[in-house]
Amino acid sequence: MKLRGSDIVISIIAGVLLGAIIHLVIVLRIPAVARADAFTRHVGLGANGEAQLIPHDAKRTAGIGDDPAVARGVCAWDLHDGPVRVVMPSSGLVQTLSIHDRNGRVIYSLSDRAAVRGAVTLTIMTAAQQEERRLTQPDDAEDDAIEVVSPTGRGLAVIRAVTASPAWRERAARAILGVTCTPED
Amino acid sequence: MRLIVMTFITLLVAAITGFGSTWLALREQPPTGAVQLGQWRAWPSTGGPAIDPYARAIIQRSGALQLGTGEGVELVADLDSEGRPLSGDCVYDMTGPTPEARIWTLTATATGGKASGEPPSSLTSEGLLRGPGGALAIAIAAAPEPGAWLRVPAGEPFRLTLRLYDSPTGFTTRPHVADQLTPVIRRRSCS
Secondary structure, three states: OOOOHHHHHHHHHHHHHHHHHHHHHHHHHHHHHOOOOHHHHHOOOOOOOEOEEEOOOOOOOOOOOOOOOEEEEEEEEEHHHOOEEEEEEOOOOOEEEEEEEOOOOEEEEEEHHHOEOOEEEEEEEOHHHHHHHHHHOOOOOOOOOEEEEOOOOEEEEEEEEEOOOHHHHHHHHHHHHOOEEEEOO | OHHHHHHHHHHHHHHHHHHHHHHHHHOOOOOOOOEEEOOEEEOHHHHOOOOOHHHHHHHHHHOOOOOOOOOEEEEEEOEOOOOOEOEOOEEEEEEOOOOOOOEEEEEEEEOOOOOOOOOOEEEEOOOOOOOHHHOOEEEEEOOOOOOEEEEOOOOOEEEEEEEEEOOOHHHHHOHHHHOOOOOEEEEEEEO
16 A cells, blocks of 8 residues: 555656657657648649749748748649659759658759759659659650659649849849749640 | 556656657757757758658748758857857857858847847858958957948847858768868957
């Protein structure tokens, strides 16, 4: 009946172990249950096949990847109807492109230095779609596009244009709005 | 009775350690995966598919869009050259080399996730006023300074973020070399 010292020690050890499990479960589950994640916020952008600007959030400007000197745009993509082609024309500014999957991972990223004939071209596809392309397309098909295989069927293409001075804002905005992400036929 | 008390203690300890440690781990910066480069810290795995689980939880919770490895790298400094927290009451000099990049930006933000009234101030490597011989010399202070000046929130602790675009991120995997590639933030005086 009486609680012994060893009982308390056992309870605390069990509690810490259970606490560690709680810690792991929460950390690993957050990406799946988060409701304010970037994909949920920006899923409406770029629906018509053209990238749209995301405004600087005055409250969160300190955040990861949010540079006040950089204009950002997003194109949400969906591979349901086939691969999606992202074209980022060069503009003279330092421009970068990253492909984020539905779960917050960057699956591919590069800068405009990788441009071929004045544009960076990517084709996002699922592993199954890539397999299908291998079978149906001739080996000598001429295409500058870089193939990006996504583990998820949806995600975001994020475009950044660095504005060295505020006078370049408009130029950066135009560079971003010139990016297209359209389903491949 | 004994079992009930033991269960109660176990659940109480589990709740405190479980939720408490999770809150601490996800409060601000990922507790794992950081690389120390001189005074600066970077999380190289954040920009790729093998992102650290803590970094991913923090990013997904905040709605941030991290910089991809192929885009550039983000370096963060919270302390001066002598290990004291950066404060808006002091004047700092940032000197030394910067890692190779096509363009970089330096941003000062209030720490603790608190948004200060003003938008964060930033400088870019393009059009930056340089010291004699082209050396990097940036004054970091709340009040205007001659030459290159980065405004910081007066009287508040702040953080410096150096973002290097189109930079070979390989240097983050070799901290012993990167040590000599990153700028130094020295405290000049305090009010």
